[in-house]
Amino acid sequence: MTGRISRRDALAGIGLAVGSAGCAGRARNIAGREGSSQLVLEIRTTPADEDPNGIRIARALAENLDAVGVDTRVETMNGTDLHRTVLLNHDFDVYVGQYTEVLPFDPDVLYGLIHSKFTAEAGWQNPFGFTDLDVDELLEQQRAAAESDRARIVSDLQESVCEKQPFTVVAFPDALAAARTDRFVGWETGPPISATGLLTMDLVDERDEDDGEPVTLRLATTDGRITENWNPIAAEYRRYGTFMSMLYDRLAIVDDGTTIPWLAREWEWIDPETIEIGLRDSTWHDGEPLTAEDVAFTYEFLRDTSMGGTEMPVPAPQFRGRGSIVESTDVVDDSTVRLIVGGADEAVAERALQVPILPRHVWIDRAETATVGGFEFDTETTEALVTSNEDPVGSGPMRFIESTPGERVVFERNPDHFLVRSGSDGSEDAEADGDTAESTAGTEDGESIPAPYRGKPAFERLEVAIVGSDVSAVQWVADGYADGTVSNLGPDSVPRIGRESDARLVSTQSAAFYYVGYNARRAPLSNPRFRGIVASLVDKSTIVDDAFAGYARPATSPLATSPEWVPGNLRWDDDREEDPVHPFRGEDGSLDAEATREALREIGYRFDESDRLLARDQ
Numbered sequence: 001m002t003g004r005i006s007r008r009d010a011l012a013g014i015g016l017a018v019g020s021a022g023c024a025g026r027a028r029n030i031a032g033r034e035g036s037s038q039l040v041l042e043i044r045t046t047p048a049d050e051d052p053n054g055i056r057i058a059r060a061l062a063e064n065l066d067a068v069g070v071d072t073r074v075e076t077m078n079g080t081d082l083h084r085t086v087l088l089n090h091d092f093d094v095y096v097g098q099y100t101e102v103l104p105f106d107p108d109v110l111y112g113l114i115h116s117k118f119t120a121e122a123g124w125q126n127p128f129g130f131t132d133l134d135v136d137e138l139l140e141q142q143r144a145a146a147e148s149d150r151a152r153i154v155s156d157l158q159e160s161v162c163e164k165q166p167f168t169v170v171a172f173p174d175a176l177a178a179a180r181t182d183r184f185v186g187w188e189t190g191p192p193i194s195a196t197g198l199l200t201m202d203l204v205d206e207r208d209e210d211d212g213e214p215v216t217l218r219l220a221t222t223d224g225r226i227t228e229n230w231n232p233i234a235a236e237y238r239r240y241g242t243f244m245s246m247l248y249d250r251l252a253i254v255d256d257g258t259t260i261p262w263l264a265r266e267w268e269w270i271d272p273e274t275i276e277i278g279l280r281d282s283t284w285h286d287g288e289p290l291t292a293e294d295v296a297f298t299y300e301f302l303r304d305t306s307m308g309g310t311e312m313p314v315p316a317p318q319f320r321g322r323g324s325i326v327e328s329t330d331v332v333d334d335s336t337v338r339l340i341v342g343g344a345d346e347a348v349a350e351r352a353l354q355v356p357i358l359p360r361h362v363w364i365d366r367a368e369t370a371t372v373g374g375f376e377f378d379t380e381t382t383e384a385l386v387t388s389n390e391d392p393v394g395s396g397p398m399r400f401i402e403s404t405p406g407e408r409v410v411f412e413r414n415p416d417h418f419l420v421r422s423g424s425d426g427s428e429d430a431e432a433d434g435d436t437a438e439s440t441a442g443t444e445d446g447e448s449i450p451a452p453y454r455g456k457p458a459f460e461r462l463e464v465a466i467v468g469s470d471v472s473a474v475q476w477v478a479d480g481y482a483d484g485t486v487s488n489l490g491p492d493s494v495p496r497i498g499r500e501s502d503a504r505l506v507s508t509q510s511a512a513f514y515y516v517g518y519n520a521r522r523a524p525l526s527n528p529r530f531r532g533i534v535a536s537l538v539d540k541s542t543i544v545d546d547a548f549a550g551y552a553r554p555a556t557s558p559l560a561t562s563p564e565w566v567p568g569n570l571r572w573d574d575d576r577e578e579d580p581v582h583p584f585r586g587e588d589g590s591l592d593a594e595a596t597r598e599a600l601r602e603i604g605y606r607f608d609e610s611d612r613l614l615a616r617d618q
Contacts, residue, residue, distance in 0.1 A: 112321015123317025195245035248356035423455015491549035
């Protein structure tokens, strides 16, 4: 007999959610409400072999929390389980994570990250459960403000967020990679963990072509999720989205800070609330034509993956922030679609163009309520959100070929892609009408594909091998088994790269900041003053020196890689030695525990005779 169970129970029953180890600390805190029990907090993060930076941040914070009387435990789990626990189940106290976008981003990113309208949803949108009406108002204002006013509002927004600390920005790391330059060059033009970085690479050794073998780019990574799941809207399997961006085109991408047409040939504002998109001639990997109906479907699907089939919408846990900019769509013809974006500023609206476009004929059948192992989920989820998306059908420059879970995945170049076509004579858009004066896209001669992308990718096959550690990844490059790494290498790898004559270090700036996230649904983390004190226990300067070996920059604002948006009082310049909002409570890496305990007493917390912080009655 099939019974209805909750999504969380079903996930746990089939091994899709981690166990209840994280509940122990919370149970002790609840028990402490009846007596004088020490406050217990758990910090969750990934293990060192997956990401050495996260565990070092977690341990440094745990040491300082312990010093002031909090019973702190660090629990490690693989990236997929961490994302399921935090993003889907909201079952955590504190966690250390890394933001997913490696290229500098627009301030509207904060809308999806902390707006209270997303508090109950699963996914990257407001995983902290943060609720603040003043912040909500600023988020709404910056989305609709004219360019002349938006900078001021964004400054006020950052100041409020930095004060209330739904999460603590720790540092912006350099994207470190090991690479060979005997076959491919261009590693340094963009982070190798980004799709644009891979697409701008050039081939310098044509021996594969001379031998009749396909030109193959071989990469090594420690993250095996790409060999198991190709669902572009599954939050728990996506880190940077590098390979999903190679499989699924977006209407626009960001190139060197500028939004440029991609799947869109051009776009035009036909009134203050409407963008008209003209699509390139494109096909899906299965040969079906890509039309404006697919674009319209994608935005509706991101809002509700049940397509109206459930009592409450079931939104996708990825891309909700930017997808929510589009209020509705209007299909004009097969190659033209209009996006209605309300009163959104143009820069904000362009973010809405940066979501993966999905084939309607594939995903429409995944709008049903999900069933797993004979159990029917409740209406919280759909097949679209739990499918691994085997044999993915996209329209991107690479298409899926085969995979061995935990070992390797292989892609091949899509010969019908517009980038490939643009390399035939350097002018894929030559026949297009380039006289659309009001278009926001395109160069003077009508071509809208920047030269570095024409005819790309420079490889016919892409093979990604999964290795056990950063050391192994570097060795694969040194031994010639891989052309480069696509993991986020830890700084411990740098000396090893230097010892290998055939590998070199590639270091590029990344916007994927490390942060400490707090579950504001739980006391005492629901108290912004308590979160502020915890933030002051994060010794950012020491962490950058010790954990990152200097290959990072401490920061206060999540927009630090876009300094034009950051007010002077929040910038962490070379002359600044401490956080301007929540400075570390100590000197030279040594915590002043007694001063911190006194700060906690001032906001109403008590300690026992052994200086243990007591869980408060709630």
